[in-house]
Amino acid sequence: xxxxxxxxxxxxxxxKIPKKEEWISDISVGSLQxxxxxxxxxxxxxxxxxxxxxxxxLAVFPVNDSGRKSKDIPLLHAHSQPVxxxxxxxxxxxxxxxxxxxxxxRIWSLPKGGLTESISTPELTLxxxxxxxxxxxxxxxxxxxxxxxxxxxxxxxxxxxxxxKLVLExxxxxxxxxxxxxxGTLLATTSKDKMFRIFDPRLQTVVSEASSHDxxxxxxxxxxxDRNMVLTTGxxxxxxxxxxxxxxxxxxxxxxxxxxxxSTGTLMPFFDDDTNMLFLAGKGDxxxxxxxxxxxxxxxxxxxxxxxxxxQKGVAMVPKRALNLMSGEVNRLLQLTQHAVIPxxxxxxxxTYRDFHADLYPDTLSGEAALSADQWFAGTDAQxxxxxxxxxxxxxxxxxxxxxxxxxxxxxxxEGSVASNDKPTVTAKPPIGEKPIxxxxxxxLNDKSNDNIVxxxxxxxxxxxxxxxxxxxxxxxxxxxxxxTIETSQNATVQEAEFPRPAEASSESKPGTEKPKEKLxxxxxxxxxYTSKFRHIQGNIMHKNTHIYNIxxxxxxxxxxxxxxxxxxxxxxxxxxxxxxxxxxxxxxQAGRLPDSGLPVIQNGTTVMDFAWDPFNNRRLAVxxxxxxxxxxxxxxxxxxxxLTEPEILLTGxxxxxxxxxxxxxxxxxxxxxxxxxxxRIWDLEVDEDRITLHGHKDQIFSAAWSPDGVYCATISxxxxxxxxxxxxxVLPIKEGPGLTGSRGxxxxxACNGQYLIALGFDRQSSRQxxxxxxxxxxxxxxxxxxxxxxxxxxxxxxEDTSVLFCTGKGDRIVHAYEVTTQxxxxxxxxxxxxxxxxxxxxxxxxxxxxxKQVEIAKAIRLTQTTMxxxxxxxxxxxxxxxxxxxxxxxxxxxxxxxxxxEWTSGENRQLNLQSxxxxxxxxxxxxxxxxxxxxxxxxxxxxEIKSDDQKKQELLDAMNVKLTARDEPLPQDLMExxxxxxxxx
Numbered sequence: 007x008x009x010x011x012x013x014x015x016x017x018x019x020x021x022k023i024p025k026k027e028e029w030i031s032d033i034s035v036g037s038l039q040x041x042x043x044x045x046x047x048x049x050x051x052x053x054x055x056x057x058x059x060x061x062x063x064l065a066v067f068p069v070n071d072s073g074r075k076s077k078d079i080p081l082l083h084a085h086s087q088p089v090x091x092x093x094x095x096x097x098x099x100x101x102x103x104x105x106x107x108x109x110x111x112r113i114w115s116l117p118k119g120g121l122t123e124s125i126s127t128p129e130l131t132l133x134x135x136x137x138x139x140x141x142x143x144x145x146x147x148x149x150x151x152x153x154x155x156x157x158x159x160x161x162x163x164x165x166x167x168x169x170x171k172l173v174l175e176x177x178x179x180x181x182x183x184x185x186x187x188x189x190g191t192l193l194a195t196t197s198k199d200k201m202f203r204i205f206d207p208r209l210q211t212v213v214s215e216a217s218s219h220d221x222x223x224x225x226x227x228x229x230x231x232d233r234n235m236v237l238t239t240g241x242x243x244x245x246x247x248x249x250x251x252x253x254x255x256x257x258x259x260x261x262x263x264x265x266x267x268x269s270t271g272t273l274m275p276f277f278d279d280d281t282n283m284l285f286l287a288g289k290g291d292x293x294x295x296x297x298x299x300x301x302x303x304x305x306x307x308x309x310x311x312x313x314x315x316x317x318q319k320g321v322a323m324v325p326k327r328a329l330n331l332m333s334g335e336v337n338r339l340l341q342l343t344q345h346a347v348i349p350x351x352x353x354x355x356x357x358t359y360r361d362f363h364a365d366l367y368p369d370t371l372s373g374e375a376a377l378s379a380d381q382w383f384a385g386t387d388a389q390x391x392x393x394x395x396x397x398x399x400x401x402x403x404x405x406x407x408x409x410x411x412x413x414x415x416x417x418x419x420x421e422g423s424v425a426s427n428d429k430p431t432v433t434a435k436p437p438i439g440e441k442p443i444x445x446x447x448x449x450x451l452n453d454k455s456n457d458n459i460v461x462x463x464x465x466x467x468x469x470x471x472x473x474x475x476x477x478x479x480x481x482x483x484x485x486x487x488x489x490x491t492i493e494t495s496q497n498a499t500v501q502e503a504e505f506p507r508p509a510e511a512s513s514e515s516k517p518g519t520e521k522p523k524e525k526l527x528x529x530x531x532x533x534x535x536y537t538s539k540f541r542h543i544q545g546n547i548m549h550k551n552t553h554i555y556n557i558x559x560x561x562x563x564x565x566x567x568x569x570x571x572x573x574x575x576x577x578x579x580x581x582x583x584x585x586x587x588x589x590x591x592x593x594x595x596q597a598g599r600l601p602d603s604g605l606p607v608i609q610n611g612t613t614v615m616d617f618a619w620d621p622f623n624n625r626r627l628a629v630x631x632x633x634x635x636x637x638x639x640x641x642x643x644x645x646x647x648x649x650l651t652e653p654e655i656l657l658t659g660x661x662x663x664x665x666x667x668x669x670x671x672x673x674x675x676x677x678x679x680x681x682x683x684x685x686x687r688i689w690d691l692e693v694d695e696d697r698i699t700l701h702g703h704k705d706q707i708f709s710a711a712w713s714p715d716g717v718y719c720a721t722i723s724x725x726x727x728x729x730x731x732x733x734x735x736x737v738l739p740i741k742e743g744p745g746l747t748g749s750r751g752x753x754x755x756x757a758c759n760g761q762y763l764i765a766l767g768f769d770r771q772s773s774r775q776x777x778x779x780x781x782x783x784x785x786x787x788x789x790x791x792x793x794x795x796x797x798x799x800x801x802x803x804x805x806e807d808t809s810v811l812f813c814t815g816k817g818d819r820i821v822h823a824y825e826v827t828t829q830x831x832x833x834x835x836x837x838x839x840x841x842x843x844x845x846x847x848x849x850x851x852x853x854x855x856x857x858x859k860q861v862e863i864a865k866a867i868r869l870t871q872t873t874m875x876x877x878x879x880x881x882x883x884x885x886x887x888x889x890x891x892x893x894x895x896x897x898x899x900x901x902x903x904x905x906x907x908x909e910w911t912s913g914e915n916r917q918l919n920l921q922s923x924x925x926x927x928x929x930x931x932x933x934x935x936x937x938x939x940x941x942x943x944x945x946x947x948x949x950x951e952i953k954s955d956d957q958k959k960q961e962l963l964d965a966m967n968v969k970l971t972a973r974d975e976p977l978p979q980d981l982m983e984x985x986x987x988x989x990x991x992x
Contacts, residue, residue: 014298015366016281019336019352021294021312030067030347032074035319042091042105042141043274044320045342049328049373050099050405051116053092054320054342056081061088062106066121067347069328083126084112093142096325097149097375100407101129103165105139111154113165118407132168135161140181147190147390148382149375153207155181160195162207164379171383174205176212183227185236188279189389190382192254192563194236196225202238204254206563208385208797209817213563214583216257219248224272230299231279232389235261239273239286247273249286251305255613256584258559262305266295276323278337280368283352285339287321294321294339294350312350316343324349326370327404331395333359336366367395373406384772385750385797538825538834539893540810540863545821545839545879547868554592554874556600559583560846562871566751567666567680567708568616569801570816571847573867575855575901576624577641578874579617582607587614587631592874593645594867606646608639616666621852622674622903629653632663636679638691657689659696665707672716672918673910674903680707686721688733690907697911700731702738708767711754713781714806714898717915720763720781722752728765728784734913743784746775751799756781757826758809762788764826766800766813774800776813776824778832789832793822803850807897808863810836812879817844821877839879845870848877853897858923861890888931889924896920 036057038044045054047069056065062085065075084092085106095101100116112128137157145151152163157180162172179198186193192213193205202218205211219225219240226239234254242248247269251262266273271289278284282299284306294312299305320342329335334354341348354366372393377386561581564570572579573594582588587610592600613632620626625641638655662682670676675691686700686707706724713719720730722745729739746752748768755764763779765787773795777787793800798815804826805812811833814821823836846869856862857878864879883890898918905916924930953961 014282016283016336016352016354017298017309019283019296019309019354021296021310022351022353023314024349024351026346028072028349030071030073030075031345032076033065033079033345033347034077035342035344038088038319042089042320043322043342044089044092045322045340045347046092046094046102047322047324047328047340048094048099048405049325050118050407051094051102051120052322052340052347053082053094053102053116054322054347055089058083062086062108064089064092064104066102066116068120069324071120080121080124082114082116082121083124084114084128085110090138090140091142093144093152095144095149096146096371097144097373098408099373099405103142103144103152105142105154107138109135109138111135111139111142111152111163118405130165130168132163132165133170141184143184143186145190145382146186146188147375147388148377148379150379151190151382153184153186153193155184155195157181158197160184160193160205160207164383166379172207172210174207174210176203176205176215177201179222182225183238185227185229187229188232189387190377191387192229194227194229194254196227196238196240198222202227202236202250202252202257204236204257208383211562211817214254214257216252218250221245226273226275228275228277230277230284235299235305237275237277237284239275244268245270247271247288249273249275249306253585258584262303264306274321276321276339278323278326280326280370281336281366283337285321285323285337287318287339287341289319290317292317294318294341296352314341314348314350316341316346316348318343325373326367326395327373327393331362331367331397334363334366362397364396369394381749384748384768384770538836540808540823540825540881541834541836542882543810543823543836543863543879544882545877547841548876548878552597552876554578554594554597554600555872556602557869557872557874558600558602558605559588560869560871561588562846565615565665566799568614569847569849571849571867571869572617572619573849573851574619574621574624575852577619577627577645578849578867578869579619579627580869580874581614581617586610587612587629589614589617589627589629591627591641591646594874594876596645606648606650608646608650610637611651615664618667618669621669621671621900628667628669628677630664630667630679634658634660634663634681634683636664636667636677636689655691655694657691657694657696659687659689660685666709668710668712668719670716670907670910671712671714671900672903672916673905673907676907676910678710678712678719680710680721682706686710686719686731690911692907697907698733698737700733700737702729708752709754711756711763713756713760715760715915715917716910718760718781720754720756722746722754722765722767724749728754728763728779730763730781730784734911741781741784743779744786745779746777748772748775750797753800753802755802755804755811757804757811758828759806761828762826762832764802764804764811766802768799771795772797774798774815776800776811776833778826789830791824791833791835801847803848803864803866805850805853805864807853807895808893810863812848812850812864812866814845814848816846819844821848823879839877841868843870852901853923854901854921856923858889858894858925859886859928861886861893863893885931885934887928888934889928891924891930891932894923896922 034057038055051066052069053064053066056063064082064084066082084104085108087107090105092104102114102116105111111132113130115129135156139154139156141155143153150166152165154161158177160174161170164171177197181195181197183196193207195203200218201215203215204213206213218238220243221241223241228237236252236254239249247266249264250260253261269288271291274287276285284297284299286295292314296310297306297308318341322340324338329338334356335351336354337352339350341350369392372391374391376388376391559582561583564581578592580590582590589608590605610629610631615630615632617629627639629637636657637653640654660681660683665680668678677689680686684703687696688698690697703723704725708722710719710721718730718732722728726745726747728743728745730741732740745765746767747770750768752767757764763781765777769775774793777790779787798817800813800815803812809826811824811826812821819841821839825834848866848868850866855865861881861883862878863881866877868875868877899921904918905914
């Protein structure tokens with residue numbers, strides 16, 4: 007942007023009104039009751055409400071049309087009741103959305119040049135709502151995404167699919183105004199409950215809120231471009247008109263507030279981000295106030311006031327691409343009055359207008375969508391697309407119209423009827439011969455050659471289930487060779503950049519339902535007989551007397567690359583909302599209620615991008631900021647007693663703001679950082695400078711991880727590639743391979759002593775995935791598991807002692823657990839831990855904090871919106887009086903370094919020391935006496951022992967025979983020697 011709060015080129019801009027012959031006149035607007043603007047303009051058309059029997063009709067003319075109009079002009083009969091609001095798509099100058107008191111929302115594809123005959127059949131109609139719709143507003147960067155306010159809620163629609171994708175709740179009364187931030191990531195609202203709120207639509211949460219204007223009369227909201235500034239207009243307690251300027255980073259305190267006058271008309275705000283020109287037009291007024299936005303207080307200064315002769319019922323701002331650039335026109339507002347549409351043109355005085363004044367026209371919105379609806383709903387963000395206004399620019403597109411109707415989408419048949427997905431009926435048939443232009447529309451598989459499909463799916467092994475009427479045939483399809491062949495039916499469809507699935511299987515993954523877990527072919531063969539010792543792992547929140555509660559002003563809008571919360575054995579660091587990049591550090595041993603105010607904090611002076619504790623110094627905190635600096639803070643041993651404003655160390659070197667930072671796992675004072683300048687730097691905190699700069703990234707860097715031995719580091723980025731570096735030998739990656747296909751964000755972690763890399767991210771359908779990659783061969787993952795559909799990035803913690811992976815995301819209620827193995831299936835699912843409510847983040851503590859006597863294998867701190875709660879993860883065991891040595895190998899001493907940063911950079915390699923967790927006096931389980939277990943009672947043995955009557959008779963006869971046989975043998979006394987006769991005495 008050329009205008010950077012210097013001396014303004016636009017402060018002397020003059021409002022000029024053309025002659026009446028250049029107005030759209032002799033129209034009849036009538037009495038307009040709703041709170042909407044009643045007029046909107048695109049680069050090609052202007053639409054406005056007119057008086058008509060029953061209401062709900064609009065007139066549509068070319069935006070530069072003029073002259074007197076007859077009473078028989080063709081009309082757009084949009085609704086059966088008055089239109090409450092309307093909006094043109096920023097990416098299609100002929101696509102119009104309308105809302106009405108009849109509780110309906112309709113989408114219209116208007117003809118080029120305006121209406122030649124009356125129209126009453128919409129392109130499509132969204133489902134009828136239970137209340138009147140107050141606002142409709144297209145998304146600023148994503149095509150075919152529409153926001154509507156319905157009583158207390160804001161609903162976000164995919165208008166192609168006619169689906170209500172998101173519902174934003176939080177208001178306690180009717181919403182009166184809505185506005186998108188220019189990058190489309192946040193949405194601001196004002197409400198009849200006198201509150202101003204900022205929503206994160208895809209998380210469906212209120213990011214921040216504050217008390218606004220004290221009167222329940224109509225209010226408006228306008229986000230000031232891509233800044234962290236929002237303007238609201240409304241009425242004060244004494245019914246005076248007001249406007250407030252807010253800093254979205256700290257909406258608890260307004261930047262500016264001004265009372266205008268005591269008129270009763272709603273103030274309608276319009277902002278031009280190119281020139282920082284702000285216009286305030288009141289309903290029923292004859293005036294339009296022109297203000298300029300400046301960098302410093304008072305931020306808004308009034309430049310001029312235009313005073314006309316006609317009361318305005320509505321006002322619209324014409325897009326910059328439709329202006330008369332060769333006359334110095336920098337803005338144009340269209341006044342809707344009782345009988346005319348009056349163009350109010352703002353012109354910057356210049357000596358001559360024969361040449362194009364480039365200094366007045368910075369690059370402006372191009373009218374091209376930066377994202378598709380699917381991409382935005384999946385979590386992808388992008389800046390608005392811009393274009394030069396130089397008349398010689400061939401890419402400048404004015405008054406464009408897409409070449410096909412919105413009714414051509416996946417849910418419609420050729421006749422426009424509703425398919426099996428039960429979507430609402432389309433009321434207009436698509437014209438014959440026109441090609442689809444919507445990015446989310448599937449195409450027939452016949453539209454692509456098999457070779458192209460093979461190239462798109464190269465290196466993927468897919469388990470494909472083809473379901474027929476009589477049987478289910480499971481086949482593994484290998485697409486790693488160019489000779490692969492694909493057989494499919496004529497009705498098979500292909501999602502953009504995704505391999506096709508059979509139509510019969512599509513019902514298994516309907517939107518809004520949890521997808522079944524998918525694994526690659528290599529993970530379908532389980533190791534015979536292997537069961538995890540941790541499969542019944544249990545998580546429990548510890549007693550309330552260990553909690554820290556009454557946390558206030560917690561920041562809920564940390565950047566995607568930031569985990570949002572970090573704790574060590576002594577301290578926890580949490581980001582707070584407000585200007586200046588505030589971070590609070592709390593002592594974990596000091597549980598209880600925090601004071602309502604006066605909490606000492608670290609003040610970074612600018613927005614915090616990421617932060618991390620030094621693993622070898624529990625009182626050292628590193629903070630990465632959006633001014634491309636890294637600040638190192640030393641926390642007093644007793645904790646913060648006062649606000650810190652001066653860091654111990656300031657690291658400078660990056661040219662753009664920083665994504666994230668990671669400390670080295672074995673070397674003291676070594677820090678890795680990744681920046682928007684596409685470099686990764688390794689810093690030596692002993693000398694306060696960067697030692698190594700890594701290159702090779704071409705897109706946003708999502709995450710990085712150090713190998714356990716500290717020799718390698720790996721990164722994953724938005725270009726869906728995993729890169730492995732050996733920093734001390736080469737500044738370019740030594741290995742590259744495909745990562746996860748989603749572009750929302752990702753995390754990395756090493757596992758199995760550096761043998762594998764764990765990648766956590768998304769697929770193209772916004773489903774969360776975990777993939778395991780062999781560091782020796784990154785050509786394809788060894789296994790991949792799909793979890794669920796959620797916008798929250800999974801944050802991993804890998805325990806090297808147990809090979810257990812814990813992962814959870816912001817807003818989740820579940821902590822997933824897996825055991826990582828070196829053989830198929832590589833990832834074994836364990837019992838998950840479920841909380842009663844969602845959390846902001848979870849941070850795991852060092853192994854030394856675990857209570858081995860309670861068979862505790864991991865310990866973490868759970869951060870909610872107002873509390874910090876310790877969680878203990880245990881393994882159920884019977885003989886808890888013994889030390890479970892099968893669960894506790896010697897652990898790495900991760901809290902003590904084994905080398906300095908200088909030693910590491912000079913090429914030395916060492917291993918972390920090991921320490922036994924065996925408590926003194928506790929016998930190991932391996933030495934416990936073996937208990938003889940009684941033989942298990944087996945009922946079938948009794949059945950085997952039951953004898954038949956014949957068997958019993960036979961046994962009796964056998965016994966009798968043995969007795970009779972014994973009679974033939976001499977008696978025992980016969981065998982004994984007796985006394986001789988002569989031995990007898992008388």
